[in-house]
Amino acid sequence: MLLEHCGHARYVWNLAVEQHRHWKPGRRSAPGFAEQCRQLTQARAENGWLRAGSIIVQQQALKDFAQAMANSFGGTHRRPTWRRRGQGEGFRIVAVKSGDVRRLTRRVGEVKIPKVGWVRFRWSRAVPEGVKSYRVTQDTAGRWHVAFAAIPEPIPAPAAGEVVGVDRGVAVSAALSTGELLHTPALRDPEKARLLRLLRRLARAERGSKRRGRVKVAVARLKARERDRRKDWVEKTSTDLARRFGVIAVEDLKIANMTRSARGSIDAPGRNVRQKAGLNRGILANGWGRLVARLEHKAPGRVVKINLAYTSQRCSACGIVDRQARESQAAFRCRSCGYAANADVNAARNIAHAAGHAVSARGGPPLGEPMNREPQRDLLLVR
Ligand SMILES: [Zn+2]
Incomplete structure (x- = not known):
């Protein structure tokens, strides 16, 4: 029924x-x-x-x-x-x-x-x-x-409402300006191996056969397990961030647009389709959109979306934009001041600084809470 x-x-x-x-x-x-x-x-x-x-x-x-x-x-x-x-x-x-x-x-x-x-x-x-x-x-x-259906009770901000910047990474699911690197859970290696075996069996199974139906359900169960873990991770991470920080700054990403633009259309095929498709998979798999949505539910009015250019190329210590500072996907080293950090953490720090600026430009920290912010830096806020 x-x-x-x-x-x-x-x-x-x-x-x-x-x-x-x-x-x-x-x-x-x-x-x-x-x-x-x-x-x-x-x-x-x-x-x-x-x-x-x-x-x-x-x-x-x-x-x-x-x-x-x-x-x-x-x-x-x-x-x-x-x-x-x-x-x-x-x-x-x-x-x-x-x-x-x-x-x-x-x-x-x-x-x-x-x-x-x-x-x-x-x-x-x-x-x-x-x-x-x-x-x-x-x-x-x-x-x-x-x-x-229920609207969750907002989580109260901590007394010392610090600003945290959160950057979405592909290798690392989220990097915080505090230096923490957060990884979304994935399938464990034996589970991945099993999934591969099942997919191979699925490819061989005859269409419409009972065997194929059984394999399909087994594949769906494994994928559901992965999805459940990621959902759980998003819930725990969003609650944790809402409890620990006064203002949570995230990069303003239009996920739907990014995923759609890679494919392009017949008239205008997307550029770098392959690389973008890989990146998109990463973004979606990391559940970034869900994380931001849950943060906005749990910390209403405390999530700042930052539209910032060069977050990954700008040094969060001296503010200089240096295209070659990105030594690799993971490492950032400023050639001007020597600051070195994980590239995603550097980006997260830039996002946190920009949020500090955006908040002070509006007239002081929100919610009347003191903010522990680093000294002013000249950062580009692009609207
Ligand atoms: Zn520097």
Whole structure:
């Protein structure tokens, strides 16, 4: 039944996507939520299989689509797109009353799902009081999850609100201006070897065979394990940074743009496609976008995005831009003052300095907290 709910939600969502795809400016407006609900009622009257599903699930898919369109017009999200079977399957429930989620024991809870009834779940983290909205999903490894919508409580800034600069690296996942190098967890060597073996077996397996299906699930499980570790790392790292520092400065990267531009188009094929593709993989794999997003949730108003030129070529000690200071991917050595550091740490220090400038230009440190900042340096802030 959960799978059927997913199928219905996907079907309704895709219909909505199609309606809006064929709409062109100047024509009659594309149907809004109310009109789509009327159409849904009609479709349910005509199709027994759709009628057999839950109207709550189907209407919520329309509501989610309307929200996705609003987000896309607002410029914060991309346009909603077609959903494929087996990819990010899920549906959302907004309960009328909050009693539809309850705790049974310390580690087990249950949630009410239309046409299914009570479904148990592992109480693996705090569920906010009186929560009504939840999304049920199935990942590629075949595991079911339930997620409750809640805005986390901001983490209070420490008393001495220091500025930290965080630079995204490809070899190192994140470098801090304090000199710390953080690595996102990856698969361990035996797991990598197993993944390779499975992929080879997958290539040999006949299409549509049962064997192929089994291998696919095994591959998905391994990848899910890696994804879980990275998500966990992002949560722990963002909480840690929000607790330790007053202002967290990050480079303003447009990840979506960077990943898209590498491929280019048929008319204008991207330049250095191969190198960029490798870099993009690294950026995405490191979950940089997720880290910044979580930082903004946990430390609202304390994340500064810095748009800075030459972060990797500028010496964070004397401020000179030196193209040849980058001895290698990992090492930075200033030929002017002799400062040597890990290249990503040097960049992170530049980001922290720039944030210090940006904050003082606005009139003192934010939140009235004293800031431990190095002496003023002449840094280029590019807007
Ligand atoms: Zn220098």
